[in-house]
Amino acid sequence: MAKQVTAEKRQRRERGSINPDDIIKGAFELAESVGIDNLSMPLLGKHLGVGVTSIYWYFRKKDDLLNAMTDRALRQYVFATPYVEAKDWRETLGNHARIMRKTFLGNPILCDLILIRSALSPRAAKVGVAAVEKAIGDLVQAGLSPEDAFNTYSAMSVHVRGSVVLRRLSDKNRSAEDAPGDFAEVMVIDPETTPLLAQVTDEAHRIGVSDDNNFDYGLACILDHAERLIDEKSAPAPRRKTTTPRRKAGTR
Template sequence: MTKPSAKAAPKRRQRGSINADDIVAGAFEVARASTLDQLSMPILAEHLDIGVTSIHWYFHKKEELLNAMTDRAVDKVVRLTPEVRSEDTWQHTLAAHFRAQREIHREDEVLSDLLLIRTSTYSRDAARRMFEVIEAIVAKLVADGFTPDDALKVYNAIGVYTRGSIIHARILRLSHAPTTDTARQRRMIDDWTPMPVLDGLLDRHTLSGTDDEDFDFGIGRLICGFEELPREQGERRKSASANGSDPRNATAS
């Protein structure tokens, strides 16, 4: 009887056949298949079919690798973020910007981990590029009649709303929350009739408030409220001028 031959050991890549870009790309593949927290140098090395020392040649520790991944994530966000155009209204600019941000992060949760949660991994260059995006939006608002202070507050308010929506939706999705599905949420309790308002809404709306309609409603209402700011600012300036004070000091309270 012929003795079965021993299984050949897997052949690794030759030394020097991989570069930093390959390693970062592989790190994204591992993180997307599991989680960013589970990403480790040994697991990445196995995924790439190389020795751990080959990774350490480019990245001495995980934090350095995360920094490089963040740079790559910023590249993607900047590339997919709509251009700020002078001919667009500020309302359209804000709505398009934050809808795009939500879509980008919803399609790639590793970006959310890197850019929304693990913010300490931002390199100076990555931080500069992200702030340049914010500068363009805030400058657009200022050009369209907002004070710089109000413009930044408007951006921050919708930004916090958007980031919260992204993270909240992800938490509910990972926990398989029934409130994200109209059929499942109705089965959460036996009898909804003591709550007639909710009972009439359950088949049309999710209670989680995380679907596209909910997000667009929130963005629209926020923008509608912010439309009053330039008018209020103008009234404060007129009042200050009538009282003999410097109109430039009439800032929002």
């Protein structure tokens, strides 16, 4: 039988002594121990030492509270992520991607709110759009067309988010009883029938797994493609051959 999620009960507050910031802060504290999926208004009330009606006064339902948590988490995440710089676009975009991934992997609550839940309030979405606009603008300054800059940043973002979500879902599955292993763990590799797979996996490579090696390889492919586009755009156009018109017979 699954263990029932409980919250540590605090000394009860006086009526009217709590505000939205206290509730959001307490929700993050509680989510650290029970997770976003198990976060509930009654549990949060016990954690904060208030009646659940005090929470409903500010947040009418759980989704409203999660939206407010997402607003705060997204603002903190955007400010903590380094921006892309046109003069050194490849290194800064690569660092942007790696730190974005590291931030999400290091904070499961952030991952669940922004990536898995994927329900941003208009205010949170506006903050995110401003950051993306700046990154794309810097890539355009670096030499990409607006369309190629958009596609490059979008591909990088999908690569990061996909890598993080796969890792997060794998971690969640591992925490369940009788959970199967991931794709690489359940593969049966026979050196006789799959010699190439046997050779590569012996070198610590894993197929279909959201690890650092697979992430870095995919990121390098995206950056390499963007670099080729910039080189092609900046290459001088081939000179057109000029031909001397032929004289008509009998003319000098």
